[in-house]
Amino acid sequence: MADPEKKGHRTWIEISQVVAMPLVTLVVGYLLNSSISSSQTRDSNLRLYADMMGRREEADSALRKDMFRSILDTFVAKTTGDKADPEAEVLNLELLAYNFHESLDLGPLFKHVQRQLQARSKDAGEEPKDRSLLWRLERVAEEVKERQLAAISESGRVERGELDVTKSGAGAWSLGKSLIEMKPGEQRGGATLCLSFASRDFVSAATEPVSHYRQFRVEFLDFAADRREVELALAVSRPLARAECERLQDSGVERANIETEAQFWVGPFGFPMIDNTRLSRSERCSVSVIRILDNSVTVAISYFPASRASLKDKPYYDEVLQDLLRNPSASSAR
């Protein structure tokens, strides 16, 4: 009884052995093929997308180049006999500012048109039209600065405040919650702030963003009412621990912590994405004048990653290399 049963089992095992090999080959082959095929489809889609983006960028660049050239020609290719139409110049500047504010430093052009309008007002007496053009000029600059500050604040930090040009020392500044309060009665030459933003730490190569803290000391030096500009001195510390950053240091320690110092004139035509100070760890900072009303200057102090700087901003090669070595994924995202 047991023999035929055993014989039957053996037959089934033999059949299975014969069938199993081709079956496994078939399944593995199918899976392999479908995996290669889906990977090829994905690669081809990516190539197509990159190609389309490249073409679109090319077309966009060509259009912007033509537009830029034709507008800029109206400023620079004037013959001596030609009389500039101030309204057309302001309109052209508006077009340039709204379309190219991330890639060009338009500050000199703004100042040039402002000087022309001011000279015209002096020669022909103050006309309401010239006043309105000067106001338009500052309004465009203000709008562009606000756009840039909005982009910066997405990944950086922007602190706003007022500067009273009739005062001096730290008392001239009234800033927001980042300002480090002094002891009652203490007198210092400038206001000190602690600003931070969360970013990947290239030094520790941490995968999660960490907050970087730095102290910023701004000192008011001079005010030129005719040019509508303020002269400032800015000192930025190296990255600090939070507790260290949030308290006023002894002046000796404060000096030892300084990483970068800058002295500059800034007016309504300084744009933060373009006109900024380089810091270590691919970071930037900027002091912008938003508007000037009588003796009060509205300022914005921004601290942000270099990736938010303008297209004109080129990272140093050694900086890129260091970032790449420390954190390859972060560098590829730049």
Next chain:
Amino acid sequence: MKTWGAISLAAAALCVPSRLDAGAIYGSIFFNGAGLKGAAITLACGGETVKGATLDDGSYRITTPEGRCTFTVAGSFGTASAEVTSASSATRYSFEVVKGAGGFELRRQ
């Protein structure tokens, strides 16, 4: 009393009105690694002399006539001097008071 004197001196220095041919000199004075507080500063520019004082953090800002001036700071160490140049735009002069061969001197930072 001494503190009030220094504060009034500092306030007087900060209230000097800016002139057309004047430039500002600003910076900090350090002594023994810390900011020199309430030290009297004298700037002799040609025949003109301008006085001021450092604030609590050792910083100062003085409006002077443009040109070469002798910058003198007086403190517990005595006096120390250095030559500075004032221009139409503000110029930063930060000094450390150090002991030299002939007494204390100002070393630019």
